Amino acid sequence: MIMEKIAELFIILILVSVVLNVSSPFIKFAIKLYSFQSLMLAFYILMGAVHFNSINLYGSFVITVIFKVILIPYFLFKTLKKVKIDKEIDMYIGIPEAVVFAGSLTLLSNLIAQKIINTGITFGSFVFTISLATFLIGAMLMVTRKTLFSQIIGFLTIDNAIFLAANSITHGMPLLVELGVLFDLFVSILILSVLILNLRRNVAV
Amino acid sequence: MYELILILPAAALIVSIFADVLWMSYLQLAVSVLVFCAVVAIALSFNSITIFLGGFFFVDYINLVILITVSTLELFVAFYSFGYVRTEIAGGISKRKFKFYYFWKNLFVFSMMVSILSNNLGIYWTGLEATTLATALLVSFNRTKESFEATWKYVIMCSVGIAIGLFAIVMLYFTTSQIYGESLKSLSFINIMHAGSKLDKNFLMLAFILALVGFGTKVGFAPMHNWLPDAHSQGPSPVSALLSGVLLNTALLGILRFYQINGAAGIYYPRYFLIGFGFFTILVSAFSIIKQTDYKRLFAFSSMENMGIIALGFGIGGIAVIGSLLQIFFHALNKGLLFLSSGNVLAVTHERKIEKIRNLSKNFPITGLVLLFGVMGISGMPPFAMFLGEIYIMTGVFRSNIILGFLVFILLIFIFIGLFGKILKMYAGNNDNDERADELQSENTAHPFMIYVPLILLLVSSLLLFYIPSQFLNIVKSASYEFGGKIIF
Numbered sequence: 001m002i003m004e005k006i007a008e009l010f011i012i013l014i015l016v017s018v019v020l021n022v023s024s025p026f027i028k029f030a031i032k033l034y035s036f037q038s039l040m041l042a043f044y045i046l047m048g049a050v051h052f053n054s055i056n057l058y059g060s061f062v063i064t065v066i067f068k069v070i071l072i073p074y075f076l077f078k079t080l081k082k083v084k085i086d087k088e089i090d091m092y093i094g095i096p097e098a099v100v101f102a103g104s105l106t107l108l109s110n111l112i113a114q115k116i117i118n119t120g121i122t123f124g125s126f127v128f129t130i131s132l133a134t135f136l137i138g139a140m141l142m143v144t145r146k147t148l149f150s151q152i153i154g155f156l157t158i159d160n161a162i163f164l165a166a167n168s169i170t171h172g173m174p175l176l177v178e179l180g181v182l183f184d185l186f187v188s189i190l191i192l193s194v195l196i197l198n199l200r201r202n203v204a205v
Numbered sequence: 206m207y208e209l210i211l212i213l214p215a216a217a218l219i220v221s222i223f224a225d226v227l228w229m230s231y232l233q234l235a236v237s238v239l240v241f242c243a244v245v246a247i248a249l250s251f252n253s254i255t256i257f258l259g260g261f262f263f264v265d266y267i268n269l270v271i272l273i274t275v276s277t278l279e280l281f282v283a284f285y286s287f288g289y290v291r292t293e294i295a296g297g298i299s300k301r302k303f304k305f306y307y308f309w310k311n312l313f314v315f316s317m318m319v320s321i322l323s324n325n326l327g328i329y330w331t332g333l334e335a336t337t338l339a340t341a342l343l344v345s346f347n348r349t350k351e352s353f354e355a356t357w358k359y360v361i362m363c364s365v366g367i368a369i370g371l372f373a374i375v376m377l378y379f380t381t382s383q384i385y386g387e388s389l390k391s392l393s394f395i396n397i398m399h400a401g402s403k404l405d406k407n408f409l410m411l412a413f414i415l416a417l418v419g420f421g422t423k424v425g426f427a428p429m430h431n432w433l434p435d436a437h438s439q440g441p442s443p444v445s446a447l448l449s450g451v452l453l454n455t456a457l458l459g460i461l462r463f464y465q466i467n468g469a470a471g472i473y474y475p476r477y478f479l480i481g482f483g484f485f486t487i488l489v490s491a492f493s494i495i496k497q498t499d500y501k502r503l504f505a506f507s508s509m510e511n512m513g514i515i516a517l518g519f520g521i522g523g524i525a526v527i528g529s530l531l532q533i534f535f536h537a538l539n540k541g542l543l544f545l546s547s548g549n550v551l552a553v554t555h556e557r558k559i560e561k562i563r564n565l566s567k568n569f570p571i572t573g574l575v576l577l578f579g580v581m582g583i584s585g586m587p588p589f590a591m592f593l594g595e596i597y598i599m600t601g602v603f604r605s606n607i608i609l610g611f612l613v614f615i616l617l618i619f620i621f622i623g624l625f626g627k628i629l630k631m632y633a634g635n636n637d638n639d640e641r642a643d644e645l646q647s648e649n650t651a652h653p654f655m656i657y658v659p660l661i662l663l664l665v666s667s668l669l670l671f672y673i674p675s676q677f678l679n680i681v682k683s684a685s686y687e688f689g690g691k692i693i694f
Contacts, residue, residue, distance in 0.1 A: 180331035
């Protein structure tokens, strides 16, 4: 019981970090938030691993920490240092409106999750709600912000949401698949960083 | 035999890191010919689903059709690349740049083979995402501002699209894990098909819609298509041919797998989604083709249109499925020849705009003719094989709904006028005020392989209308049974 409460705390922190991301224009802070958010995801997976005593989930915890908490933020910081921008200035909608919008997306995902989820899932439909909300807010970040970095952050948020969903309705994907997914994600971040540097030379990012 | 298809591109990938480019182009020819021979041998001896490499990979009738398509087009592209590399190096591009060309191209083909052959949907996903990453640096090969922007759009849109596809796989995994438990077995396609109607129908439906939107982004279905014309037109021409001809089919395979699973579970309404997306894609591409000013973009929109037709065929079912499966193969060949021959024009003139290129019949006698006939072929005119695919699909559409049939027919006519009018102007139009440029540019500066490979593709594409190998026809027929297609030849 207490374990479930702690796990729920981690999940709420994921949603909080995403909403914070919406409310802040600073890119460095956004990358830090992403790292934090991934760490919370990893802890959530660890809770599951302890709870079900599953080797698969322990492995999943380790690779999540390696790729999402350490490697990807590290390379994003490195790229950011070269590009030398710190603040998102170009947004389609302002920050207050975006936060309100994020709140309504959370409500909407609660409604959707109630509809499609029946009982008997790992930690209940709560996790699924949060993952759906994270997914939608990540998508909103991608479409409302113009800076390339914000688009990457939005994409990574969407990816975290899918990992959360995979860990909420099942006990995580098989380790082999998860490793492949994370490796692809990592390489895509590298390629996007290369593209940012190249675009920087030609046009303003 | 089966393992060779995966091992050979992987070996070429590793060798290409160390080898010299010109030497590598010979090796690439050998590898592509060997892969093609292996696929032909498999196709000739194929009679039932075969699992290999510990159950992670398998060959069935559907992915065999796509496998044949990939290996055939890859063979021609390898020969074309042989000439392309030499022409571009003679034109002043450094050898070092082309080393990466072969590296990424082999990685692209390898990951495409992995995702086509995979029995495990997770591995399919990994392979498909890897194709996006492998082609990213090929699309930005020219290192111009436009190509970097196109690549950015391509990688971001496809990555997000495929991430939604991953969501679909998670949903599917949730339903199947209730039967097989949480292991790799629950993602294995063959096992999922066995489980069939025992699966949770609501989740399967949701998974199909997510897969359609997610993988559909990579197929280029209409509301999610706007990366496609940019990415396909910016890459080097051989890569454009592979992207348009076979990568779209690889992504379509994912949707078809989900469609099959839904069919096995007794859910039949996903077909209306396929019909809807297919029709909308044809509609959007028809209007886009008419106002295009760039000939490579023109062909990219034409791929979109053909993907729409193929999806429409799969949705309609029956006789149209046979048409769609044939169309997958024929479209790849025909689109390959269009991109390769337009690549000759681009390599010599360095000009992408349609209005700047006139009088191809004089300076590019063979290439121009191939381009003209290729456009006739891609619109489904009779002396070329795509006629066969399109007539089956249109028959199916007319049989199921006559109004839809007329709408599609009118759109196809629009597309034909848009394509043919523009290419005819390029071929025969006179450029009065620019006589000087005509003197300098001629196709003779291109390597002979670049001129004759599209010509051979055109001949093959024409020949296939009159003679299709009976084994290939059998494979197509058996594949169409999976979607409920029935036909008496």
